[in-house]
Amino acid sequence: MNAKICFIGAGNMAKSLIGGLIASGYDANNILATDPNQEQRDALSSQFAIQTYANNGEALMHADIIVLAVKPQILRQVCAEISDTVQAGSPLIISVAAGIRTDDINRWLGGELAIVRTMPNTPALIQTGAIGLYANSQVNSEQKSQAEHIMRATGLTLWVEQENQIDVVTALSGSGPAYYFLFMEAMEKAAQDMGLDAKSAHLLTMQTALGAAKMVMESHQDCAELRANVTSPNGTTEKAIQYFETHNLRDTVAGAMNAARNRAQELADELGGEA
Incomplete structure (x- = not known):
């Protein structure tokens, strides 16, 4: 793949994707990034030897693929600024902005565009992410492959057929790392309350979580x-286990995930309205 990729926004997720692409052999000359913050631009240029721009329009003139890596709250404004340039070139659009539906992005950019919406999670920052992807009807098979190649640079990728399933991905892998952090936090605290020192409790909790995840990944058995x-x-x-079951751990997990999914849907409505 030798398409020119332009990242709009140079934050942690863009940095993770750029680093993963270059580590996998992608030509740095084919990667561009824009950001109003000069410090962010300089850091990317220094670390990855890519071209960076303060002006979106100047960078987009060279782009075959645009990765929208800005905060959801400013995505509408960014799309309005670049819509004319995007319409002139009709590139593939990949969004990593949480909670914004493809129809809204398409409308803000002028319509009739190939858009892939993704839901990465924070472990993508260390190339162990779990990323859900959804393609609108304008995306062809080659563009799906391009989007998957880019996102796979930070971890496992999984396509969903219906966009509302991205909200389930959000509740599962998007928010999921925090669930495990909470469970690990509770285990550490319980071990300390039972007399183990803090350092030992922390190390044993981390290694136990790592070992359990590794067994699931490498065995041919389910959980x-x-x-x-x-x-x-x-x-x-x-x-x-009996204590967990008696105290309705499964119902608690299901309730928490439903709350996360419902909030994802609410945010999409709030951020993507017509007004």
Whole structure:
């Protein structure tokens, strides 16, 4: 793939994607980035030897693919500023802005554009992300491959067929790292309350989480099977699992994920209105 990619916005997600692309062999000469902050631009230029611009219009003249990597709250304004240039070139648009639907982006940019909406998560910053993707009807097979190639630079990619499924991805992998952080935080605190020192509790919690995730990734068993394998009858693990089940852990998780999905839908309505 040798398309010219222009990143609008030079924050952490853009930096992660650019770093992943270059690490995978993508030509830095084919990557551009824009940002009003000179410090951000200088950091990208210095680290990755890519061209950066303060002006979006100047950079977009060279772009085959545009990655919208700005905050959702300013995406409408950015789209209004670049719509004429985008309409003149009809590039592939990839959005990493959370909560903004493809129809709204398409409308703000003037319509009839190929748009891929993505939902990355924070582990993408260390190339271990889980990224959901949705393509509108204007996206062809080659453009889908291009979008997947770009997003795969930061981790696992998964396409969904219906855009509302991106809200489920948001509730699962988008917000999911925070669920695990909370669970790990609770485990550390409980271990300390039972007499373990803070450093030991932290190290054992981290390694346990890493080991469990690695077993799931590398085994040919699902989570339920792996759990059963380590839950000996009348043993310590069984007592802990019984406590979780008695106190409705599954319902709590489902309720939390529904709350996250519903909020994602509310934000899409708030940020993407006609006004």
